Amino acid sequence: MTTILYSEAMYADDSVERAVFGPDVRIVTRDATSLADLSEADCAEADGLMLFRHFAPAAELARFTRLRAIVRMGVGYDRIDRAAAAAQGIMICNVPDYGTMEVADHAIALTLALRRGLLLHHEAQRRTPPAPWSVIDTPLVRRLTVQTFGVIGLGRIGTAAALRAKALGFKVVFYDPYRPNGADLALGIGRARTLQELLQQSDVLSVHAPLTPETKGMLGLAELSLLPQGAVVVNTARGPIIDLGALEVLLRDGQIAGAGLDVLPVEPPPEPVPDLLRAYRAREEWLEGRLIITPHSAFHTPEAWDDIRRKSAETMAAALLNGAPQNVIPPDSF
Numbered sequence: 001m002t003t004i005l006y007s008e009a010m011y012a013d014d015s016v017e018r019a020v021f022g023p024d025v026r027i028v029t030r031d032a033t034s035l036a037d038l039s040e041a042d043c044a045e046a047d048g049l050m051l052f053r054h055f056a057p058a059a060e061l062a063r064f065t066r067l068r069a070i071v072r073m074g075v076g077y078d079r080i081d082r083a084a085a086a087a088q089g090i091m092i093c094n095v096p097d098y099g100t101m102e103v104a105d106h107a108i109a110l111t112l113a114l115r116r117g118l119l120l121h122h123e124a125q126r127r128t129p130p131a132p133w134s135v136i137d138t139p140l141v142r143r144l145t146v147q148t149f150g151v152i153g154l155g156r157i158g159t160a161a162a163l164r165a166k167a168l169g170f171k172v173v174f175y176d177p178y179r180p181n182g183a184d185l186a187l188g189i190g191r192a193r194t195l196q197e198l199l200q201q202s203d204v205l206s207v208h209a210p211l212t213p214e215t216k217g218m219l220g221l222a223e224l225s226l227l228p229q230g231a232v233v234v235n236t237a238r239g240p241i242i243d244l245g246a247l248e249v250l251l252r253d254g255q256i257a258g259a260g261l262d263v264l265p266v267e268p269p270p271e272p273v274p275d276l277l278r279a280y281r282a283r284e285e286w287l288e289g290r291l292i293i294t295p296h297s298a299f300h301t302p303e304a305w306d307d308i309r310r311k312s313a314e315t316m317a318a319a320l321l322n323g324a325p326q327n328v329i330p331p332d333s334f
Contacts, residue, residue, distance in 0.1 A: 001025070002320055003066075005046035007032050007054050010073075011309060020313035021321065035060040048316050051079065052308075058084035069093065069319040073312040074299075075157075076238060077329050078211040086331030093315050093327045096156060098307035099299035103262075104160035106298035107206050107236045108168070110260030111149075113292060114232050115204065117141040120289025139230035139257045140290065142203070145169040150202025152195070153209030153237065154179050161206055162189055173198060176209075199226035204234065211238035221246035230257040236298045239263040248276040251290060258290040262298040 002025050004017075009031035017027055028046070032038050035054050043063040049056075052073040058081045061067070069091045070080060077094050085092055113119055117140050124131035135141075149170035151158050158174065166172045166189060173190035175198035176183075184191035192198035195218070199205065205227060209215045220243040224233070233256055235242055244265060250256040269277055280291050319325045 002047045003045045004048040006050045017313045056080040071316045092329040095311045099304045100156045103157045103298040107161045108164045110234045114258040147203035148201045150198045150205045158208030204232045207235040207237045216240045232258045234260040236262040239265040244274045260292040262294045
């Protein structure tokens with residue numbers, strides 16, 4: 001009998017999974033804090049492993065002697081040691097088609113909240129006494145139609161964000177060296193051939209790239225300094241893509257007017273937290289209304305959770321039961 005192991009208890013029952021897998025599959029659900037907390041028996045019996053938040057390093061994968069497939073219940077797969085999995089003959093799949101609308105909406109929501117000065121004015125009116133009943137003169141607030149919305153990574157979410165920004169009147173330009181020629185023409189947007197070219201014109205920079213050795217730390221001080229004066233940076237992709245220290249420097253000197261972050265380099269952030277996060281939590285006056293942080297929640301809607309559940313099960317069934325794997329991540333990808 002095929003055994004599929006869920007290392008995290010995410011749902012109240014296995015009704016959806018049972019409908020997808022059928023009666024001849026054994027479903028095991030554990031509420032482990034990490035793979036290290038799983039028993040040797042569970043690891044030895046699993047043919048398929050479902051992962052949501054857990055990391056899968058080589059040392060833990062070695063305990064899964066029967067494992068044939070891992071489904072990452074989400075888009076990113078940087079938590080899995082792909083080389084170790086390949087060495088054990090383990091197939092890795094992800095679920096790229098959930099949360100697309102939610103994350104794109106979140107990126108645009110962060111953009112509008114900053115570019116319309118919503119939090120800045122909101123916080124000013126909550127002071128004791130409240131600020132004068134008047135607008136605040138700030139480089140944050142600008143008409144959308146005079147700005148360029150730059151997108152790094154034109155995958156499903158990046159494309160959805162680009163189309164939303166275009167509908168709002170932004171001039172939209174993207175950088176993605178892996179997209180084929182003509183992708184810009186199909187969408188009616190612009191294309192930058194280099195990251196530098198994109199950064200130099202992006203009044204709003206929205207990050208939608210996966211975390212890979214190529215993208216980790218790709219936006220440091222030198223790169224972010226290329227943005228136009230008063231730019232806004234939004235990251236709903238992966239935290240390690242942006243150097244938080246560099247972002248703080250440029251927020252302090254005004255080169256960057258505001259930032260919206262749904263992701264951080266380490267989640268949840270350990271103590272001592274980075275200086276930028278410390279200033280944010282302390283509500284330091286220089287940062288008021290200029291930084292929005294959400295706890296990796298961009299994907300969240302009840303509908304998205306339903307999609308994660310069903311699509312993950314369908315992906316595992318395709319890999320182990322139906323002989324037609326889908327969403328397979330090549331072991332040498334990035």
